[in-house]
Amino acid sequence: MVDLQGQYRRLKEELDTSLGEVLSSARFVRGPEVHAFEEELASYVGTPHVVACASGTDALQLALMSLGLQPGDEVVTVPFTFVSTVEVIALLGLKPVFVDVCPDTFCMDVTQLESVLTPRTRAILPVHLFGHCVDMEPLLSFARKHGLFVVEDACQAIGAEVVFSDGTRRQAGTMGDIGCTSFFPSKNLGCYGDGGALFVRDEVLADKVRIMANHGMRERYHYECIGLNSRLDTLQAAVLRVKLRHLDEFTSIRRQTAAEYTSALDHHPAFSTPMIAPYSTHVFHQYTLKLNGISRQSLKEKLDAAGIPTAVYYPKPLHLQEAYGHLGYKSGDFPVSERLAQCVLSLPMHTELSHEQIQYIVHNLVQHI
Numbered sequence: 001m002v003d004l005q006g007q008y009r010r011l012k013e014e015l016d017t018s019l020g021e022v023l024s025s026a027r028f029v030r031g032p033e034v035h036a037f038e039e040e041l042a043s044y045v046g047t048p049h050v051v052a053c054a055s056g057t058d059a060l061q062l063a064l065m066s067l068g069l070q071p072g073d074e075v076v077t078v079p080f081t082f083v084s085t086v087e088v089i090a091l092l093g094l095k096p097v098f099v100d101v102c103p104d105t106f107c108m109d110v111t112q113l114e115s116v117l118t119p120r121t122r123a124i125l126p127v128h129l130f131g132h133c134v135d136m137e138p139l140l141s142f143a144r145k146h147g148l149f150v151v152e153d154a155c156q157a158i159g160a161e162v163v164f165s166d167g168t169r170r171q172a173g174t175m176g177d178i179g180c181t182s183f184f185p186s187k188n189l190g191c192y193g194d195g196g197a198l199f200v201r202d203e204v205l206a207d208k209v210r211i212m213a214n215h216g217m218r219e220r221y222h223y224e225c226i227g228l229n230s231r232l233d234t235l236q237a238a239v240l241r242v243k244l245r246h247l248d249e250f251t252s253i254r255r256q257t258a259a260e261y262t263s264a265l266d267h268h269p270a271f272s273t274p275m276i277a278p279y280s281t282h283v284f285h286q287y288t289l290k291l292n293g294i295s296r297q298s299l300k301e302k303l304d305a306a307g308i309p310t311a312v313y314y315p316k317p318l319h320l321q322e323a324y325g326h327l328g329y330k331s332g333d334f335p336v337s338e339r340l341a342q343c344v345l346s347l348p349m350h351t352e353l354s355h356e357q358i359q360y361i362v363h364n365l366v367q368h369i
């Protein structure tokens with residue numbers, strides 16, 4: 001599904017130099033590379049402040065901690081996502097409230113927001129899933145109208161853009177109050193362990209997040225607020241500074257790979273290829289098919305036998321998971337998420353796939369249905 005060894009070979013010289021410098025300096029926590037990376041990433045995504053932290057999950061938790069929400073406050077998100085999105089809401093004693101996703105983009109159906117609004121609603125947490133953006137223009141105007149915070153989960157969508165009706169373009173994670181991203185190794189911008197970051201527009205809020213990520217400490221051993229130990233390692237920052245310089249090139253390789261898959265599979269009735277809505281670009285963190293009227297399990301097994309890995313993101317929506325049973329949702333509440341969980345299949349997607357590998361994959365897909 002990913003080829004991290006191949007990507008390392010491609011960047012070996014740059015990475016080894018960069019990592020070597022950190023090893024010689026021995027400044028493993030809060031070294032100068034961390035701040036340099038924050039500045040470079042802020043300029044890349046187009047946001048005033050970036051605060052690096054220890055993971056995408058921590059970024060989401062820090063974002064919600066910094067907004068001053070009270071236990072029982074409601075945060076609206078989707079059940080068709082990675083667990084972190086919902087986990088952090090629940091961990092903080094807030095209440096996750098779900099709306100369904102759109103069948104074509106796999107992202108939040110923003111037309112459903114109105115129907116879940118209550119006096120306790122405080123924030124919306126849209127997820128830019130698989131590298132495609134949520135329809136942010138109506139979401140932002142809804143949030144503004146009702147005085148709600150917006151925290152974007154951009155863990156899968158670094159570099160993707162929303163195109164607004166006046167033609168302006170904004171990158172995923174830079175439109176809400178706070179945007180969160182992950183540098184987990186398999187993400188589009190991945191490090192060699194765990195890492196994450198928050199994109200923050202407001203300077204005061206950015207300062208608060210920065211303090212919170214370091215035990216709530218501004219002056220040594222003086223604690224302003226309850227915080228976390230959530231910092232990005234200097235070694236990871238060194239890796240990310242190298243990879244950030246290649247991110248545009250990597251995104252364009254992903255897009256070419258997606259275009260090859262789509263042109264080979266598009267006309268086949270058994271497959272629905274990923275859609276790109278007019279308001280979004282796509283950075284293809286995943287290339288996810290919907291299967292129509294064929295058995296996913298048997299296709300997956302046949303591909304596996306041909307040496308082709310595939311994955312199901314995600315096999316069970318969060319409202320039906322045991323851990324979130326206390327929310328009181330039941331089967332049938334989010335029919336689109338439930339249907340997608342049955343029929344999605346993600347193909348290998350990374351920066352090292354050759355034309356021959358892609359052709360081999362599509363050939364096998366068509367042959368085995």
Ligand SMILES: *Cc1c(COP(=O)(O)O)cnc(C)c1O
Nearest residue numbers: 055056057082084155156182184
């Ligand atoms: C990866 C991911 C996260 C969590 O990031 P970690 O760095 O693994 O903690 C959160 N949300 C989504 C949608 C993700 O894909």
